[in-house]
Amino acid sequence: MSARGVRWVALLAAALSLTAACAQEAPSNARELIDLRVPRSFPRMIVPEDNPTTRQGVALGRQLYYDRRLDPHGARACADCHLQNRGFSNPMVRGVIPHVNLAWSYYFLWDGHFEGGLEEAMRMEVEDFFGTDVNRLREPDLEEMFLAAFGTREITTRRAAYALAQFQRTMISQDSRFDRYVDGDASAINESERRGMQIFYSERGECFHCHATRLFTDNRFHNIGLDRQIAGTGRGAITRDPQDDGRFKTPTLRNVERTGPYMHDDRFATLEQVVDFYSEGLVYSDTIDSLMPNVSGGGMRLAPQERADLVAFLRTLTDETFLNNPDLGPPRR
Numbered sequence: 001m002s003a004r005g006v007r008w009v010a011l012l013a014a015a016l017s018l019t020a021a022c023a024q025e026a027p028s029n030a031r032e033l034i035d036l037r038v039p040r041s042f043p044r045m046i047v048p049e050d051n052p053t054t055r056q057g058v059a060l061g062r063q064l065y066y067d068r069r070l071d072p073h074g075a076r077a078c079a080d081c082h083l084q085n086r087g088f089s090n091p092m093v094r095g096v097i098p099h100v101n102l103a104w105s106y107y108f109l110w111d112g113h114f115e116g117g118l119e120e121a122m123r124m125e126v127e128d129f130f131g132t133d134v135n136r137l138r139e140p141d142l143e144e145m146f147l148a149a150f151g152t153r154e155i156t157t158r159r160a161a162y163a164l165a166q167f168q169r170t171m172i173s174q175d176s177r178f179d180r181y182v183d184g185d186a187s188a189i190n191e192s193e194r195r196g197m198q199i200f201y202s203e204r205g206e207c208f209h210c211h212a213t214r215l216f217t218d219n220r221f222h223n224i225g226l227d228r229q230i231a232g233t234g235r236g237a238i239t240r241d242p243q244d245d246g247r248f249k250t251p252t253l254r255n256v257e258r259t260g261p262y263m264h265d266d267r268f269a270t271l272e273q274v275v276d277f278y279s280e281g282l283v284y285s286d287t288i289d290s291l292m293p294n295v296s297g298g299g300m301r302l303a304p305q306e307r308a309d310l311v312a313f314l315r316t317l318t319d320e321t322f323l324n325n326p327d328l329g330p331p332r333r
């Protein structure tokens with residue numbers, strides 16, 4: 001077992017003795033920790049001590065993610081807007097952000113409206129966005145699952161959110177062709193993709209500064225030069241600081257081939273259009289990021305072959321293992 005695994009067991013033991021002390025119903029020996037394996041070169045995953053990832057918690061979170069009872073009107077589930085084969089985004093719903101590797105996020109939504117960990121973000125989703133009515137969840141099948149996950153049949157929105165957070169932590173994309181290449185398989189990408197990768201990681205493209213690390217996001221906000229009129233938009237709408245106007249959260253590029261249309265307002269339908277924008281569509285505004293190259297000339301001015309190479313590279317970030325992982329799909333009955 002890895003060092004992380006050992007630490008987890010110790011943690012769970014502590015957590016279980018606590019629950020056993022306060023909740024008499026708890027069959028405290030049944031919960032099994034999951035060791036979330038990620039490549040070494042990923043940043044450190046954020047996991048709070050009061051919500052270790054267990055097989056039972058993940059099963060409950062997955063059930064709730066696909067369960068319309070979470071909605072007081074029974075009309076929609078998370079998975080109705082967040083579609084697995086689209087990287088948990090949705091071409092039909094405006095501005096949906098994919099759910100991938102959110103375990104590393106500490107700002108959520110395009111303008112960073114939710115700040116904090118995944119647990120807090122899920123509480124907002126359940127309590128504020130859905131307005132979940134726990135009475136609707138008080139049915140025997142779910143009560144059994146809450147008992148298995150948290151040692152009590154008592155259903156609260158907090159526990160529902162914690163289970164959803166556990167499930168979200170298992171949504172890890174790490175097996176694209178790009179990953180295989182980085183992990184040593186030189187044949188995983190072709191010549192054109194390799195040339196596109198060079199642009200991505202060059203000072204000319206600057207892409208990697210913001211779409212950073214193997215998560216392809218720096219978890220920060222930038223104005224990339226989409227619009228001239230930016231007053232009160234993006235992060236600025238939250239902080240009320242004009243310095244933040246026009247700045248939006250850097251989206252991950254994992255599975256980007258499947259997550260279109262692109263940008264916070266879905267303005268680009270294809271990756272070719274996105275690359276054309278970075279190449280010659282930039283417009284100046286006061287808060288434009290200093291990393292954006294050659295703004296007065298509209299961008300970095302790529303030749304047609306270079307654009308095709310860059311798009312080809314972006315397609316190597318598609319992770320079929322993740323997009324088809326049955327453990328992330330609707331729960332089996």
Ligand code: HEC
Binds near residue numbers: 076105
């Ligand atoms: C009606 C469609 C819809 C439903 C249903 C829905 N979402 Fe979303 N979700 C969105 C949209 C749109 C965004 C982006 C909104 C924004 O940034 O302003 C989003 C963003 C998110 C984000 C932020 C991701 C990030 O990287 O910042 C999380 C987390 C999330 N949703 C979780 C959930 C959960 C959990 C549920 C179920 C409780 C759910 N969503 C149900 C449409 C939906």
Ligand code: HEC
Binds near residue numbers: 271310
């Ligand atoms: C200064 C930081 C920064 C740099 C440099 C940068 N990006 Fe982005 N990128 C962002 C932000 C922020 C967004 C979202 C902007 C919005 O919606 O308003 C974005 C959006 C995108 C999207 C759309 C993703 C989606 O899901 O909607 C793609 C694709 C993309 N960038 C690729 C690139 C490429 C390729 C480069 C290099 C040519 C690059 N980016 C350079 C910050 C950056």
